[in-house]
Amino acid sequence: MPMLNTATKTEAPGTEQELTDGFHLVIDALKLNGIDTVYGVPGIPITDLGRMAQAAGIRVLSFRHEQNAGYAAAIAGFLTKKPGVCLTVSAPGFLNGLTALAHATTNCFPMILVSGSSEREIVDLQQGDYEEMDQLAIAKPLCKAAFRVLHAQDIGIGFARAIRAAVSGRPGGVYLDLPAKLFSQVMNAEAGQRSLVKVIDAAPAQIPAPSAVKRALDVLKGAKRPLIILGKGAAYAQADDAIRSFVEKSGAPFLQMSMAKGLLPDTHPQSAGAARSTVLKDADVVMLIGARLNWLLSHGKGKTWGDAPKKFIQVDIEPKEMDSNVEIAAPLVGDIGSCVTALLEGMGGNWPAPPADWTTKVNAKRDENVAKMAPKLMSNASPMDYHGALGVLRTIIKERPDAIFVNEGANTLDLARGVIDMYQPRKRLDVGTWGVMGIGMGYAIAAAVETGKPVLAVEGDSAFGFSGMEIETICRYDLPVCVVVFNNDGIYRGTDTNSAGADPATTVFVKGARYDKMIEAFGGVGVNATSPDELKRAVNAAMDSGKPTLINAVIDPAAGSESGRIGNLNPQSVLKKK
Ligand code: ADP
Ligand code: TZD
Ligand code: MG
Numbered sequence: 001m002p003m004l005n006t007a008t009k010t011e012a013p014g015t016e017q018e019l020t021d022g023f024h025l026v027i028d029a030l031k032l033n034g035i036d037t038v039y040g041v042p043g044i045p046i047t048d049l050g051r052m053a054q055a056a057g058i059r060v061l062s063f064r065h066e067q068n069a070g071y072a073a074a075i076a077g078f079l080t081k082k083p084g085v086c087l088t089v090s091a092p093g094f095l096n097g098l099t100a101l102a103h104a105t106t107n108c109f110p111m112i113l114v115s116g117s118s119e120r121e122i123v124d125l126q127q128g129d130y131e132e133m134d135q136l137a138i139a140k141p142l143c144k145a146a147f148r149v150l151h152a153q154d155i156g157i158g159f160a161r162a163i164r165a166a167v168s169g170r171p172g173g174v175y176l177d178l179p180a181k182l183f184s185q186v187m188n189a190e191a192g193q194r195s196l197v198k199v200i201d202a203a204p205a206q207i208p209a210p211s212a213v214k215r216a217l218d219v220l221k222g223a224k225r226p227l228i229i230l231g232k233g234a235a236y237a238q239a240d241d242a243i244r245s246f247v248e249k250s251g252a253p254f255l256q257m258s259m260a261k262g263l264l265p266d267t268h269p270q271s272a273g274a275a276r277s278t279v280l281k282d283a284d285v286v287m288l289i290g291a292r293l294n295w296l297l298s299h300g301k302g303k304t305w306g307d308a309p310k311k312f313i314q315v316d317i318e319p320k321e322m323d324s325n326v327e328i329a330a331p332l333v334g335d336i337g338s339c340v341t342a343l344l345e346g347m348g349g350n351w352p353a354p355p356a357d358w359t360t361k362v363n364a365k366r367d368e369n370v371a372k373m374a375p376k377l378m379s380n381a382s383p384m385d386y387h388g389a390l391g392v393l394r395t396i397i398k399e400r401p402d403a404i405f406v407n408e409g410a411n412t413l414d415l416a417r418g419v420i421d422m423y424q425p426r427k428r429l430d431v432g433t434w435g436v437m438g439i440g441m442g443y444a445i446a447a448a449v450e451t452g453k454p455v456l457a458v459e460g461d462s463a464f465g466f467s468g469m470e471i472e473t474i475c476r477y478d479l480p481v482c483v484v485v486f487n488n489d490g491i492y493r494g495t496d497t498n499s500a501g502a503d504p505a506t507t508v509f510v511k512g513a514r515y516d517k518m519i520e521a522f523g524g525v526g527v528n529a530t531s532p533d534e535l536k537r538a539v540n541a542a543m544d545s546g547k548p549t550l551i552n553a554v555i556d557p558a559a560g561s562e563s564g565r566i567g568n569l570n571p572q573s574v575l576k577k578k
């Protein structure tokens with residue numbers, strides 16, 4: 001029985017049998033399904049589970065807050081196509097993990113939140129158990145599926161269901177509720193072994209209908225001004241070569257959504273990244289591959305999209321996504337790998353290039369915008385402005401294209417997205433569909449753990465604060481993470497004042513704060529960088545050494561703008577300016 005990591009024997013003479021228990025069955029179920037890493041925070045009733053999992057060879061990353069462990073699990077799912085697992089204690093730990101579970105679901109990342117829970121009998125009678133909460137009911141509306149396992153013999157099935165639900169179809173978050181009593185339930189070891197389920201073909205290929213493939217190609221062929229938009233679903237699909245061949249064969253300009261950047265190099269001749277407004281306005285056929293027409297694409301209508309009538313082709317695994325915001329002329333439902341392969345086949349040997357006046361116009365606009373930005377990136381001002389600081393980071397990523405770039409903030413996010421070109425798939429990890437602050441350190445940790453690559457995390461000073469305590473975790477596990485805090489003394493800017501009292505304005509922080517000192521408390525390297533040259537030197541040293549490093553990059557407090565690029569989403573009081 002090689003799977004059993006330990007087995008006990010009963011004492012009664014004559015009735016000796018190998019036993020296993022809930023703890024071991026959970027660990028065996030994870031291992032059987034190739035889940036070798038767990039992110040979490042220990043405590044009742046899962047402390048021993050973490051210890052035993054570690055002893056059984058699973059990597060257990062112990063965090064300072066469940067939300068960060070949850071974000072780590074979520075991005076591990078995105079990077080690996082296996083569900084990332086987050087392990088928490090009951091009620092408060094569970095709730096702390098729940099934000100990340102909802103985030104995973106919203107972003108279509110496969111993740112399983114495994115939480116210990118209190119005794120069912122007491123919870124259901126609301127008798128006030130230790131950390132009492134009906135966790136299953138609370139999790140249900142916030143994830144793709146939620147299950148509870150009450151009996152040791154169902155642990156195998158419970159994990160199988162959770163894994164399959166997380167990764168099949170549109171990926172998402174799954175909650176698995178494990179009441180405390182489950183862990184010490186014993187059962188016959190052989191029966192326990194037989195109860196485990198190895199999930200076969202967890203995310204089955206979903207082959208598109210040939211008629212839908214033909215329809216999509218017909219629409220694309222009829223385009224005078226085609227545009228392809230690649231989203232993070234395309235990055236997730238790991239069909240990188242097929243996607244690149246398809247885009248190149250089509251000859252169409254392409255845009256890559258934030259986390260799809262690098263699927264094709266941002267410097268690719270067909271990239272229209274720097275001509276975004278032009279292509280969205282003027283395209284007549286828009287093909288979405290693993291990207292939703294949500295707020296990030298202005299819902300496919302309105303000013304951003306101009307007046308020219310448009311036809312949409314959408315490639316997505318989720319049929320319900322079609323027509324969610326505008327009519328989709330050619331829905332292509334299936335997994336992206338299968339769809340793009342079928343499209344390539346259907347295109348045959350000589351696919352017509354898009355009209356040259358279109359591609360010439362797009363390229364001219366792009367080159368003009370790139371040229372306009374270039375001098376700003378050379379700014380050597382001190383304190384730095386965003387472009388001066390990002391200019392050096394852009395070169396560093398160009399020189400180290402396999403590093404993983406984590407990014408959050410407002411100006412720090414929006415400007416970095418525009419300035420820093422990505423060259424490889426799944427290297428840019430950021431705030432995702434919700435624009436959530438707090439993913440930074442969890443993402444950085446999981447990225448380092450799952451890929452073994454160096455990580456550069458560029459964080460607004462506010463954004464960093466949401467997960468900053470995890471720099472202890474980074475130091476503890478000695479991970480090759482370099483955090484750069486863009487310190488402009490606050491949220492958007494550090495210049496707001498309170499007109500009515502002594503309290504500081506709501507968007508400003510302690511002036512001249514030294515975030516670099518924080519990491520020194522845990523044995524990491526702290527650097528204060530006041531110029532682009534200093535920043536460049538410090539980041540290169542960190543990336544070369546692989547030592548946990550935090551660089552406090554001093555940014556001009558007046559440099560940013562309200563909400564970065566999305567200030568237009570702020571409601572305005574009609575009374576405000578009176
Ligand atoms: P972005 O924010 O980059 O625009 P979204 O998260 O809005 O991307 O969209 C991702 C889309 O990709 C979702 O609609 C999801 O259903 C889809 N998707 C995820 N994985 C796959 C896959 N393997 N095959 C097809 N579609 C996928
Ligand atoms: N809380 C959460 C969880 N997510 C959010 N997006 C916000 C609050 C609101 N918010 C933003 O949308 S950006 C941001 C907040 C608080 C911080 C911006 O400040 P920063 O970046 O220092 O990170 P810049 O460079 O100063 O703009
Ligand atoms: Mg800031």
